[in-house]
Structures are given as C-alpha cells and as structure tokens.
Amino acid sequence: MSVVVEQDPALLVVNPRLVPGGQDYHDVTNKISGIIEGEVFKTPMKYWITLSVTGGILVLLGAMLTYLVATGIGVWGNNRPIGWAWDITNFVFWIGIGHAGTLISAILFLFRQKWRTSINRSAEAMTLFAVACAGIFPLFHTGRPWRAYWLFPIWNSDLNLWQNFRSPLIWDVFAVSTYGTVSALFWFTGLIPDLATIRDRATTKVRQWVFGVLALGWRGSARHWRNYEAAYLILAGISTPLVLSVHTIVSFDFAVSVIPGWHTTIFPPYFVAGAIFSGFACVMTLLVIARWSLNLHDLITIKHLENMCKIMLVTGSIVGYAYGTEFFIAWYSGNGYERFTFLNRAFGPYYWAYWTMISCNVLIPQLFWFKRMRTSIPVMFVISITTNIGMWFERFVIIVTSLHRDFLPSSWGYFRPTWVDMCTFTGTIGLFLTLFLLFARFLPMIAMSEVKGVVADEKHKFKGQELVAR
C-alpha cells in the first residue's frame, strides 16, 4: 500500500474502475452475502422454478444412465467404425469448458489481472461442475461403472494385472482426476475467508453451524494470510501447467493414435486454445445471466465482460488458425489418406457439421473486433452460445469424421446419435445448471475478500478523482 500510483484521467476511459459507484468494503460484503442470506431473492419463485426445470433435466440424466447400465452401451449409437462418438465428444466438450475456470483463477492471477476477482469464483465452480459432467461419459462408456476403480493402479484380485502406462488413456485418467481434485482444493482454499465472512454475519443457527464448520476457524490473522497467500500463489503456479497438461493429454488420446485426422502434432496447443475459448464462452453465458438475475452490475461491469470478449477473440482466432494449419499440413504432407480426410471433413457427408464449426468458432467471434459488439450484452450473450455450439461441433467433427471413413471403403459408416445419446447429453446440461444454480444461491459466488482488495487498491489509484458515472 506504500506506493501510490495516480491514474491519468485520460486513461479512465480505457481503464475504468473495476468496482464502481464508490462501494466500500461493507457494501461488497452486504451485496454478496445478501444473496446467500436470501435478501436478493425478492421473488424467490423465479429461482425455484428454474431450479425445478434444471432438476427435471437432471432426473432425465439419471433415467438415461440407469437405462444404459441396465441394458448395455448398445443403447448409444457408437458402432464400427465409429467406436467413439457422442460420449467422447461430450467428454472433451465438458473438460474444455472447465479450462476457463482454471485459466481465470490461476493464469490471470499470476499475470496480476485484477479484473479476475469478480469472476474467478463462479468460473472455478463452473470448472468443478464441468469436470463432473465430463467424468460421466468415460465412466459409463466402460459399461460397468462400478468397476471404475480398475482405471486406477489399485491392486485387485479380479483383474490380476496392472494398467498399461504406455497408453494415453491411462495418462488421461491421471490428468482428469488430478485436475478435478486440484480444482476442488483451489476453489475451497479461495472460499475459506468468504465462508468466515458468512459465518460472522450468520443470524440463524443452521448458517452459523454450517459456515462455522466450513470456514475451519478462519479469523483473518495476518500470520495466516501470509501462509495463505503463499499457498494460493503456489496453487496458481501449479494449476497453470496443470490446465495446459490436461487438454494436452486429452488431445494425446487422439494424437498418439495413427488415424488420419488425429495423428498430428498441432493437437495439444490447438486443443488447449479451443478449451479456453469454449470455457470463456460458457463463463460469459453464466455471468450474463447471473449479473442480470442477481443485479450484480456493480461488481461484474462491462469492463469485465469486454475483457472476456477480447480473450474469446484471441482464442477463437488461434483456433481458426489451427484449422487452416491442419488443412495446409494435410496437403503439404503429401499423404493421400490425410488429404482425403480433410477434404472429406469439409465436403463429405458431415459437411454441415464442419461449416457449423467454422461459422460459429471462426467467423462469428470476429465481430468482437468492434468495441460496440464487445460492449453489447445481447451480442456477447448470443456469441457465447454460438461459440459453445461451435466448439461442441469441433469435437464432433474431429472425432466422428476421422473415424467414419476407414482405410477400407468396405468399413465405411455413418454415425447417427440415438435418443439415449441425445437425452444423456441434455441430462448433463441439467446436472451442470442445477449445480451452478445451487452454488449461486448457497455459496458466495464472488470472491469478497479479493474484491475488497481491489476496492482498497482503487481508493489509492483514483484518489482525488470524482467517481465515474456508471
């Protein structure tokens, strides 16, 4: 706090306050804790109705998985030559969405991007829920999910052998389970000071007990903060390579095989960029809704949303560049199978999926070059949805079009999802939204302690300047 940096007034337009309207520490506490304490929901019916709809979709997921386990994975449309289809598409889709959460909480933390503080908590929660949705698909694709512990190197007498550590599939098990665990630890560590805030404000016995237990006796001691900050920095430091490794290893599932269209070295960076792109789109969808329904305009400002649009523009363009590179290399390699696969992607039976992907991921996000588009809530909301559609199709295109034309034309096929495929995927959306709604209502969805740090900072930065009108 000893260094006072005066802000050049001309820069106010470029770098407006992140916490506008002269909000003080107590206002931040009140606003965010108020959601949990039930003061924001003047019409709670709106919330409960939405929750019951998403809960209904969640029941659909339960029904589909029960049906699958009772019948067999034949109820999904996977068949030769397309042994991996919707399930793996959905797995990669959900895992990718999770990546934005870690990017916002870890990488932006290391880059000291203060605007992350308003959005990191909900983005981290989104990561956890997305990983939970992702896990369902490989778990149930095994056909016998109660034997899932076979995936881990746990000695058991039914199997009597060990995992093959030369296979990318076992790397994936380690990557995804580590990612889920570390994300949960990171999220909980960030929550501790805020849980203590809720505990100290609690007026009911239940809240006192629940948050009292969860806050682990946190009292904000300076000695504790010193260890806490060091631990948080380390967690951010190890989560950054972790998040890059997870989608790299997911891409190894494909790249280490010898299927034309999969066997490429561009996959790791291309998958990571796509993951961040789709994840930011999903964070944006959720935040636009949360901002509107919980009146969080003062904490999630247009500046926050505009920054996210910029990241989407960058990652979307990286993805577009990767599509181009793939095509170039397919031609340049001189490999007939490789060339055929890529021409077939664009002009073969799945041309509609390919061009949906190109328009949603490459063309539409280019609108974000214009400031008017980056600052328009309806525009960014629609683009965030089309991006998620486009990124889902990207995985579908990579997986299904590469498999449906085998080396021998006699093995060619065409994949169509069954109703169980579709309902299972819809069901995971229900699971995701239900968990997110519960989180937004029952836990502090904005990191109060971190936003207060920004408030203190801006008191210095904007010293002696009139408040910027909202």
Add this chain to the structure above:
Amino acid sequence: MNTTQGITTSGDFAEIKERLGIGADKVYGVIGAFSEPDELVKAGRKIKEMGYTKLDAMTPFAVHGIDDALGIPYSKIGWIVISIGLCGTATALLLIWWVGAINYPLVIGGKPLFDFTFSIPVTFELTVLFSAFAAVLGMLGLNGLPRLYHPSLRYSHSHRATDDRFLLVIEADDPKFDALQSVEHLKSVGAAAVEVVEG
C-alpha cells in the same frame, strides 16, 4: 468485558482451557480497530517501533505491507510443497517402473518396459496432485486450522475483521505487554474501539 459466562470449570475442561491458554484468569491481549488498510500498516509500524514483538493483525483481506510492519516472517509453505511434490514425482516413477518392468512385465507394441518419456504425463500429474495437497494442508497446518475457538473472538468487534475493519493485536505474551499501557499505545496510534481481551 466478557467473563466465562458462568461455566463451571471442572477437571477435563479446565485442562483443555489450560492447554489452549484460555480462561478468566488469562489475558489474550489488546485489540484496536482501523477502518483502512494503510492506517493499519502505519499504526503497526509505529507500534513495532515502540518495541513490541508479539503482534498480529486481523483483516478481511490480505493487507500487503503488514507482514513487514509487524515483523511476520516469510511463509515456510514453499519448503513443504517442494518436498511433498518431489515425493509425488518419486511415487509416480517407482509405480510405473515397478508395475511395468518388475511386477508384470508385458511387451506392448514393442515398446520398452520402462522409460522416462512415456512416464512424463503421469509423473507430472502426481507431482502436481501431491503438491496441491501439500499446499492446502500445509497452509492449514501452519495456521493451526481447523480450530473451534480462539480468544481473539472475545473482542467485541472481531466479527468485523471478516467484513470491513482492520484489527491490530498486541498479544499478552509480549514481554513489553502491560494491559493499561498497551491500550494507551494503541489509542495513540489512532486505533478505535480498543479493548483488553480476556483469554
């Protein structure tokens, strides 16, 4: 000021209180409140200059500069994390080597039974996993958390340390501590709502 609220101290209970250093006969320290982090840092520096050594602060967010002002040493968490993290590296390599080359050697695709190259992903993941647990559990361990009770909670505004007040604490085991004098010292550096807090 709070008393023990009529709780009868018998056998075990008294022993627990003794071990935690709490009870009516104990004084935890003197606490005062500030409303801005930089006031706290300035006051902390002055109090430190008066010769106090057992100081602490309670703040709603990490106030930068307070550690140096109060003489709080660097966190040792990094050493914990790197040692446990390297244990993770060793665990992964030993696991992959023992499983693939010793306990169940199986040639697949003509690949070697053990090699550092294909061990990289799993080794990396286990290193990160062990480090993350070390960071979180190490942080809690160094902080003595979880904990059900702390004498500082007897301060009548302690609940605002997680909201909008920045508290400065002079602990009673400071050799220079004297309840009445320390109260005056805290007031002289600008603290509000200064109280002697019982253990």
